[in-house]
Amino acid sequence: MPEPQTDRTGAAVHVTLDAPPPAVGAYTVRLEDGTPAGRADFVDPPGADGERVIFHTEVAPEFGGRGLAGILVREALAGAARENLTVVPVCPLFARHLREHGDAYTAGGGRFRRPRPADLALVEQAVKGRA
Template sequence: MTQELTDNTGEPVTVGRESADPISAFTVNLPGAPRVGRAEFIDSADADRERIFFHTEVDEHYAGRGLAGILLREALADSIRSGHTVVPVCPLFARHLKKHGDEFISEGGAWRTPTRADVALVSRLAHVDS
């Protein structure tokens, strides 16, 4: 999955997905620059098909270009395409879904509020992966 888009300055950006076990990420890249942002997530291994987004960051050197929003929108669009229910542990995803959750659902998405068990899972797996 690679999407070519443009940022707020009109410059091209590429959003891709890095799949790994247990932590995967959507990434945003600029031509000629290293990866400048990522939204990390865990896909559930069970039949629930849940995707827990827990950390998003963009290099502060590229602030104001809308890269975090691009990353978020593409991650949510991919979650709709793949049939995953989004669990927003990441504050960026949580704020977005609190404000635009009805729109996300009308586009075919599904999301739920994270539980303590979700946060514990992220803590355990993120600690193991570091």
């Protein structure tokens, strides 16, 4: 299991990468006891090596206010940078984070670009495929 992080309550949480199946993958945040608390969903476009379209972030309401969404954002972005992937932030939370902290992200080796219509179509197709 990866090294735990600490949420705003001081509790240990773990973020793991659920390897993407043919369509949708996710970073998942779990409590110390393994209880799932949230996720950041993404799709890696086929034929577009080196990109990750992050399209949805969700934290269960009972875990709100603990900073888990921020932990997910930072871990997903760090993971993309480690994998040398360009992030395409369709998710409003990721887009806002990169608007505010994009310079620091790119200074640390990360890359991102604005979503294009084809990215939105890809997300729609991936979501339909998992329904």
